[in-house]
Amino acid sequence: MNVSAPGKLFLAGEYGVLAGGPAVTLAVDRRVRTVPATLARMDPLASECLAGAYVYLSAHGRMGPATLPALDLSAHRAQGQKLGLGSSAASAAVWVAASFAAAGLDVEPNRDAVFEVAWRAHTSAGGGSGADVAAAVYGGAVAVTPAAPSGTHGALAPPEVEALDLDPGWMPVVVAGGRAVSSREVLARLEASPARDALLSRARAAGERLVAAMRGAPDEAAMGAVTAAAEAMVAVADALDLGADGGRTVLERCQAIAARYGGAAKPSGAAAGELCLVFLPRLDPKARAELKAALRGSGLRILDVKMDSMGVETRGGSTP
Template identity: 35%
Template sequence: MTSETPLGARAPGKLLLLGEYAVLFGAPALVTAVDRYAEARFTDDVDERPRAPEPAQAVAAVEALHGTLGRGLRTDVSALRTGTMKLGLGSSAAATAAAAYAAFQAVGVTPAPRALFDLADAAHRAVQPGGSGVDVAASSYGGTLRFSREGDVVHIEPVALPSGLVVRVVFTGRESSTPAMLASMRAFEASSPDRFAAARDALVTEARRASRPVASPAAFVEAAGAYGDALRAFGEVVGIPIVEDAALAIDRLARANGGRAKPSGAGGGDVSVAFFAGADEASRFDLAAEREGLMTLALAVDARGPHLVFG
């Protein structure tokens, strides 16, 4: 295999910055791609397909449109994990986008980001129907996006984060199950519809406020902190530990050093994201986090979208 022949494709993981849970109810979310990539590698076994159902579904969808790949394909999400634990960076969405992108390339098609999203999102929702698709959008586009979904109508808009904003990502030390958190939320919705509606509407209002474009990094930090507080209030009403003890401790440490932190994604574990208006504040946080024994992940945000991998 020459250096000009692609070995496969990569698609980035995601970091949800604002809009968790509210995005399920039509509110906008801000999401950014991170430089941890799922890979879909071509193999010589023409019948080999990804073992995970979401990327396998995506490959089947491409073949239904364009015919058989004529090559095998397997996926690898190890870069989105630490040891055996997932980090909450959207590994299944990234694997689905990577597999779809590689499959398109194998049949001679370079998909536009929206076409890739539409196919990968449908494949992912066929297996995991409860999500918004925001993670698939990040993995299909790369960069930073404002995302919203109302029914089948999806809006995806590339955006820029405020100049000077510094982002840190901290692993809470435990995995979280997004399907389990969503199931608990839906159970509360069924048992207490009026209380749920009030809590939902308050969160949606805060998500709309927080996701408005701002030029100042300090304004973004303030908005992120307010949304983290709203997430905590929503979780307390609904009875799910979105902002659990580790996330609270990370936020306290961020506040002590001039920033704010909140869970990224469903919460209850996985990662928290901390925001700072400048490098000095972030550096102080880094030192404090090291003293506390916290696991800060080396991640870059606004990362490149899907692309081919060469030897």
Template identity: 30%
Template sequence: MIMATTQPTPLPTAPMPTIRTSAPGKLFLLGEYAVLEGAPALLTAVDRRVEVTIDPSPTGSWQVSAPNLGIRALGLGTDGALPAGLSDRQQAHLRVFDEVRVAVQTAARQARELQQTDPRVRPETSTPPLAITIDSSALSRGGHKLGLGSSAAAAAALTDALAQALGLTLDRNDLFHLAHAAHRSAQNGAGSGGDVAASVHGGLIRYAPGTAAVPLRWPEELRISAVVTGEGALTTRLVGRVADYAAVNPAQHRADLDRLTRLAEAAEAALADPADFLRLASDYFDALSALDNHARAGIVSLRHRELHALAEREGGVFKTSGAGGGDVGLAFSYAGEPTERLAGALARAGAAIVPLGLFAAGLQGGTAS
């Protein structure tokens, strides 16, 4: 149970100030797919952020904007409910918003019920009409999502912003659980929560479902480059194909996931030895390739295999990141000249490196008059 409280609000209240929050995107370094079975994963937050702004509504009714998704001042129903008649595309874009809205309003109502004997706490459970703006443009390139966890970052930033707007006090762990539950619901029950954990906590973390995120240190001798490998892939579709494979051939699926799990469990210790980590990253790519060969999910493409071979020739390692498919991949290398050499080889092969700052700060924000 989330032990949230509402801030006592003396009456009359001052006008609500503008609320601004932001949460970083993420990269899965190791542990993809195995984390769905409970294994640990390594993730880093990146310096591309989803930004959420909440103001009192100028129209007297709820509205939401997501300009980079083509949604501008969309009128909402009572307490921010999505209106009827939205297109499938609009509904898909706003699913995370709607799940977060319901989750935060429910948590706020429960907190108020617990504090109903406090005369300083407003007894109503409704919220003054809000104007909410969500900007996830920084996590796209040329209009295509990069696979940096924009929906998870949006869930984290929205949860924090709406909680503040409703006077709900959440510590970082409670905020993660609320955002993760809403994000998972928006994805029809899929997702480990690792992307939400990276967005909330920031930095480099070890994450396993059902456990607290553990901050880690990245070895100074190694560098990570994010490489564009195609157009963004739909995570739920790829994960769904692996789930279909598990239903058809459970024994082989179990063997594939056991192999990935053994490697994922060795990842944290491998950070102490750069050479060990590079070998582990290469082995993990091979294990993902085996899973994909059996599942025919589209996790590892021909382009991925070409980049893996190229990186190996240059003394580095390339692997997919996250669900795989067309999202960004990762090139690991020793710092200095080896990184420059690998970057040059990738450029000659037509693989663009996305400039990303890694180990970025987690959830940030507050109010401004």
């Protein structure tokens, strides 16, 4: 049995989702895959996934596996660095789905259960809001709203997940930025910061504005929402000293180039800017091609990613 799950882009709601605000994530075609006939090293995330799956399966009269498969994370790395595409969330989705499959449970009719177990495992191992896990499990674009503010781990209920019919114009051009930052490290710094509440309040307001814009087609007003979200994330980066490794420089260059086409840019995920998303105010293939050429011409590296609508899946033959 081969299992895989997509990576993700965090389109809107970073940090604000930790204060109970909404978020939008998009599954992309950079999959984490099982490696046949090879066992995983039991790190904290793997241990949480194995234990969580065992508890769920036992409660439903099934025998959970004693081991987990190793994973191929190569699609989430380039030039020796993590890309910031949600490899840990995708790993959790794969390991839980693999455990269900080993116990004879198909993913599709049990997708909600896979999500809840993977979300709890990812959170317990130091993950964030669960918005990235939702993209990995369900695929496509998802709007996520926490059941309760989740600034500390151990929320009582999983977040609410809604499939979002995202307008194609919202598909960003994705630019590689600085070094990927550990979510666990960022969350620890945020919890210790005296500015935590103010930062999260600003991020939540910006996230709510951008999520609302993403329920329609992109336009000039929506580009203002993108810029406001970027400013809120930069404020977090400054307060937590996350602006190293070129992420800020990449963001500023992306913003300057996007402005030539009436667009806007924001970081995706951790505020250090390991990825930058560049949006245009309308679906315009010619303008998009010119934008990409301008970004490349300035020395920026574009990641070729597409939306992945499948979510986590299992196959008995070759890996999907």
